[in-house]
Amino acid sequence: MRQEKSDKADGLQSSEVIIEIQNLHKWYGEMHVLKDISLTVQKGERIVVCGPSGSGKSTLIRCINRLEEHQRGRIIVHGVELNNDLKNIEKIRADVGMVFQHFNLFPHLTILENLTLGPMWVRKVPKKEALETAMYYLDKVHISEQAEKYPSQLSGGQQQRVAIARSLCMKPNIMLFDEPTSALDPEMVKEVLDVMISLAREGMTMIVVSHEMGFAKSVAHRVLFMDFGQILEANTPEEFFGNPQHERSRLFISQILH
Amino acid sequence: MRTENQKFKSVSTENVKPPAVNIGLIGWIRTNLFSSWFNSILTVITVYILWKTIPPFVQWAFIDSLWFSTGAECHEAGGACWSVVLKNFRFILFGFYPHDQQWRPLLAMGMLIGLLFFSRNRNHWNIYLAYSWMLGLLLMGFLMKGGILGLVPVESIQWGGLPLTLILSVFGLTAAYPLGVMLALGRQSRLPIIRSLCIVYIELIRGVPLISLLFMSSVVFPLFFPEGVTFNKIIRAQIAIILFTAAYIAEVVRGGLQAMDRGQYEAAESIGLNYYQTMRLVILPQALKIVIPPSVSILISAFKDTSLVVIIALYDLLKTTQSTLTNPEWMGFSAEAYLFIAIIYFICCFFMSNYSRRLERELNRSNR
Numbered sequence: 001m002r003q004e005k006s007d008k009a010d011g012l013q014s015s016e017v018i019i020e021i022q023n024l025h026k027w028y029g030e031m032h033v034l035k036d037i038s039l040t041v042q043k044g045e046r047i048v049v050c051g052p053s054g055s056g057k058s059t060l061i062r063c064i065n066r067l068e069e070h071q072r073g074r075i076i077v078h079g080v081e082l083n084n085d086l087k088n089i090e091k092i093r094a095d096v097g098m099v100f101q102h103f104n105l106f107p108h109l110t111i112l113e114n115l116t117l118g119p120m121w122v123r124k125v126p127k128k129e130a131l132e133t134a135m136y137y138l139d140k141v142h143i144s145e146q147a148e149k150y151p152s153q154l155s156g157g158q159q160q161r162v163a164i165a166r167s168l169c170m171k172p173n174i175m176l177f178d179e180p181t182s183a184l185d186p187e188m189v190k191e192v193l194d195v196m197i198s199l200a201r202e203g204m205t206m207i208v209v210s211h212e213m214g215f216a217k218s219v220a221h222r223v224l225f226m227d228f229g230q231i232l233e234a235n236t237p238e239e240f241f242g243n244p245q246h247e248r249s250r251l252f253i254s255q256i257l258h
Numbered sequence: 259m260r261t262e263n264q265k266f267k268s269v270s271t272e273n274v275k276p277p278a279v280n281i282g283l284i285g286w287i288r289t290n291l292f293s294s295w296f297n298s299i300l301t302v303i304t305v306y307i308l309w310k311t312i313p314p315f316v317q318w319a320f321i322d323s324l325w326f327s328t329g330a331e332c333h334e335a336g337g338a339c340w341s342v343v344l345k346n347f348r349f350i351l352f353g354f355y356p357h358d359q360q361w362r363p364l365l366a367m368g369m370l371i372g373l374l375f376f377s378r379n380r381n382h383w384n385i386y387l388a389y390s391w392m393l394g395l396l397l398m399g400f401l402m403k404g405g406i407l408g409l410v411p412v413e414s415i416q417w418g419g420l421p422l423t424l425i426l427s428v429f430g431l432t433a434a435y436p437l438g439v440m441l442a443l444g445r446q447s448r449l450p451i452i453r454s455l456c457i458v459y460i461e462l463i464r465g466v467p468l469i470s471l472l473f474m475s476s477v478v479f480p481l482f483f484p485e486g487v488t489f490n491k492i493i494r495a496q497i498a499i500i501l502f503t504a505a506y507i508a509e510v511v512r513g514g515l516q517a518m519d520r521g522q523y524e525a526a527e528s529i530g531l532n533y534y535q536t537m538r539l540v541i542l543p544q545a546l547k548i549v550i551p552p553s554v555s556i557l558i559s560a561f562k563d564t565s566l567v568v569i570i571a572l573y574d575l576l577k578t579t580q581s582t583l584t585n586p587e588w589m590g591f592s593a594e595a596y597l598f599i600a601i602i603y604f605i606c607c608f609f610m611s612n613y614s615r616r617l618e619r620e621l622n623r624s625n626r
């Protein structure tokens with residue numbers, strides 16, 4: 001416990017705002033899925049988002065790199081506002097990495113090719129340098145021996161670590177994770193969380209949709225609780241899990257604890 | 259628990275031989291031909307039919323056949339008259355191409371076949387192969403057309419036979435495929451104008467038989483162009499074939515695109531690839547692989563459909579054969595002549611389907 005706490009003891013030295021969300025609204029057709037969300041994220045801050053299914057967690061983080069379009073409100077990432085300007089979207093995507101629940105590796109490419117695709121085509125890095133970067137990050141997620149294999153030859157946990165490495169190869173400042181461990185067999189959850197924890201130690205700004213309480217307690221500065229498209233509670237993990245304020249968060253916590 | 263496991267293991271690793279009835283010739287006959295009374299009846303009927311057809315065919319095609327005779331001698335004899343093919347070989351293969359210049363289409367076909375064979379190996383697929391194709395096709399064009407380097411010019415009206423069939427097919431199929439892919443992408447476009455244009459095009463073409471397109475290309479298209487601007491017939495037929503095949507390819511490719519997981523687009527977008535990069539590097543390589551079998555059936559039927567150009571009086575392989583048969587000397591030997599071109603078509607189609615199966619296997623292996 002003491003050790004876990006120390007992971008985030010480094011805390012937030014800077015108070016530079018890196019993501020600014022103001023009065024965000026999002027509709028799918030008639031359905032109002034994000035209702036007036038405002039959120040400020042500091043550089044180096046780590047946020048865990050939780051809440052019941054269908055509450056809009058995925059939608060919120062997918063809006064941040066424009067996988068979904070918002071209809072009202074503003075999203076400003078690193079000083080760049082997300083709007084219909086393709087240049088801005090390009091800039092923000094280069095700055096924000098995303099890890100998906102189902103990994104979404106490219107099955108027709110080897111692990112190494114998965115990792116070098118973005119750097120070579122988007123950042124126009126020479127092949128040699130892209131390969132070096134790829135090997136560096138593969139080493140970091142402990143699967144450099146698998147570099148020449150295809151995704152389908154790896155276990156779920158390994159694939160998810162490759163997916164994390166693929167995002168890191170783009171040298172992002174912000175990482176988004178959408179339930180990165182919920183499609184994994186229990187024995188593989190730890191290896192992925194370990195990679196995420198070491199990433200947190202290096203000061204990466206992270207927004208993680210996850211119900212892993214242990215992870216939240218050990219790395220998160222803040223836990224957001226969402227329901228019905230709103231942020232109902234935002235608190236430190238100790239406060240949130242120990243002493244939830246909102247009636248719905250209390251119910252939710254009792255459910256994930258069984 | 260442990261002991262049980264061991265017991266189980268020792269039984270399964272024991273070397274068990276198959277029962278005697280399943281091996282040897284008799285075993286094979288039993289399991290494959292007479293496994294039930296229904297299969298036995300089928301076997302007997304099949305054997306009877308083969309008995310009634312194969313020996314007479316062999317008698318006709320090989321034993322009683324004539325290979326190097328005149329037409330008159332053939333009319334006397336009872337067997338197959340392969341002379342109709344052999345004596346008219348050069349006309350069937352090259353049509354009205356000047357007799358003393360026929361080495362040129364022969365050389366062009368040789369180059370084409372050589373290129374095709376070289377392209378079979380996926381390891382050879384690189385930019386240089388693309389260049390050699392371009393260069394090769396250009397050279398073939400010059401060879402056929404002449405007019406430079408002391409080659410006698412040969413008007414395209416005189417082109418015919420197998421070279422014409424191959425030109426129409428190879429150009430037609432290689433041009434139709436990318437066009438079809440673009441149409442399929444256009445059909446999924448977010449821009450309503452492009453989407454509707456593609457849908458209208460695809461549905462219009464698919465609602466019309468190739469024959470009518472060929473007629474239109476030779477009768478209607480010239481009306482749109484000012485007096486004096488004429489495309490030659492071969493190019494017009496070629497355009498009709500390309501436009502027709504592309505619409506079918508587009509529908510097949512669309513199926514492959516729809517089979518793609520949304521997550522693949524999202525992953526590509528999230529690492530910052532733009533639309534063209536996403537399609538080229540992530541989506542199409544996977545989608546096109548899924549649709550190899552149906553695309554090859556379309557390419558095969560398109561290849562066979564090139565024979566429809568006879569109706570606009572192009573002398574492709576089928577037409578040169580037909581005109582040979584209108585010669586009184588060789589009248590009545592259509593079975594032999596048509597068998598011959600059937601074999602040519604079969605070899606080409608068999609090559610295509612065989613190759614597609616190999617390609618599919620190779621691509622699968624690399625992804626497993």
Ligand SMILES: Nc1ncnc2c1ncn2[C@@H]1O[C@H](COP(=O)(O)OP(=O)(O)OP(=O)(O)O)[C@@H](O)[C@H]1O
Pocket residue numbers: 028031033051052053054055056057058059060
């Ligand atoms: N593409 C879409 N089209 C229409 N409705 C959608 C779409 N995606 C999500 N929704 C709806 O929006 C709401 C919020 O979805 P979202 O995926 O953000 O929830 P979530 O909190 O991530 O849930 P989960 O924990 O199940 O992943 C849900 O009611 C969902 O049905």
Ligand SMILES: [Mg+2]
Pocket residue numbers: 057058059178179
């Ligand atoms: Mg979700």
